[in-house]
Amino acid sequence: MFSYQFDWSVVTSGQYFEWLVSGLKITLELSVWSIIFSFLLGLIIAVMRMSNVRPILWFSHAYLEFFRNTPLLVQIFFWYFGSYQILPKAINDWLNSVNFEFAAAVIALTIYTSAFIAEDIRSGVRSIPKEQMEAARSSGFSYLRSMRYIILPQAVRLTIPPLINQFLNVTKNSSLAMTIGVAEITYQARQVESYTFKGFESFTAATLVYLGLSLVIAGLMTLYNRRVLSPMMGGK
């Protein structure tokens, strides 16, 4: 009944297996850098978004709305192809001599995700009673220090579940980097398909990789929350 002949050997050994492994490596690198940078940038934007200084507030607001509401694919093309039009020639020449595809993908993923993370952190902060901020300020902490030592450590803990979501999204969204020629796992799976026509096998392998990565990320975050953050908060 089935006219399709399954052949799993193409993805479990040999040259095509190596392609998939190299793709996995790039996906990991893309995800890890984007997660680190987008978390840091998201923190900064969240703090700016809650500032009392008007221009900072406006800037962060515009940033959030702009990057949350444009498609990631368009942003990737913008950083990769569009940046050429505005940058001076010397910088373009330098960018073209290094691995700019990878960098453009990380920049796009970071900025796109940081907008979502900032909103998640902000809602975490808003759930901390504002008396804590008042108490911190009246004890002589500056605004930034109150944030740093009192508010954010609690808010970040509350933000863990939505953050897991964002980190999982980064990992999966990194597949869009293939459109500018970054040889991550989806790119390699497609490559294996076009060489062997074993699309079902290669994309199954890629799917399992994403599933595995997502489970590992979610597991690590939960573990961190339980082992490090909860005891720090005096939780159960």
Added chain:
Amino acid sequence: MKRTAVLVLAVLFVAALCGAAAAADTLADAKKKGVFVCGVKDSTPGFGYIDEKSRDIVGYDVDFCQAIAKKMGVKLELKSVTSASRIPQLIAGNIDMIAATMTKTADRAKQIDFSVTYFFTGQKFITRKGEVKKLQDLAGKRIGTAKGSTSEQNVKKALPTSTVLSFDDYPQAFLALQQGKVAAVTTDESILANILAKAPDKTKYEIPNIQISDEPYGLGMRKGDTNLVAFVNKTVLEMEKRGEAKKIFDKWFGPKGMAYHMARTFKITDKKESWEK
């Protein structure tokens, strides 16, 4: 209980799909339905691209589809495909035939059946003028092409030290060349020629006389669809005999055709490729 029902449904669904693909006499089906569905490129100048005025897909491939549908006495319907999607689309039954700048290869022939060669070209490079004289000038450089194409595989073989960057389609690869992100764009000369013809700053680029492969194009049909293959071959060979095939070539690539001219160095014959039986 519910699970069993879902399983049964799933099996039926797959069976229906397989059934549709297996019971293939596309020629009879097309005549019955009165429509023949052709998968063509929509952004490959010369072969299949969107005409600026009429907003229709036009090109060499489209004209062959048109001639075949006319001979069948049915209406032609066009669907756009990419290099990566065309074979899956055909096998899934979304299209009846591929006419999308597809090179005949032994590997592809395991999945689908090919017509006689209806266009013949070779793989070359577009580079910035004066930069590349011989193939080795491109060693270790970054080279752009499109995903899922034979061009990608050929260039890796011809230039193992180069880095191949595969984009979704050729216009993006050419944009990368314009921005200096790659040193060359490689694919079949016929496609390169037409990209160049449409480029705004075409005087800055050239196609050096370096050919890394032969590219015989075939029309693709489902495996075992023998009636259709025979019909298409007969039609295409007749078109050659009546001079219609040459007329279509001249319309797109000849002296009065589009901006870039190519010589027609081939004739459509029933000669088989070395790996074909």
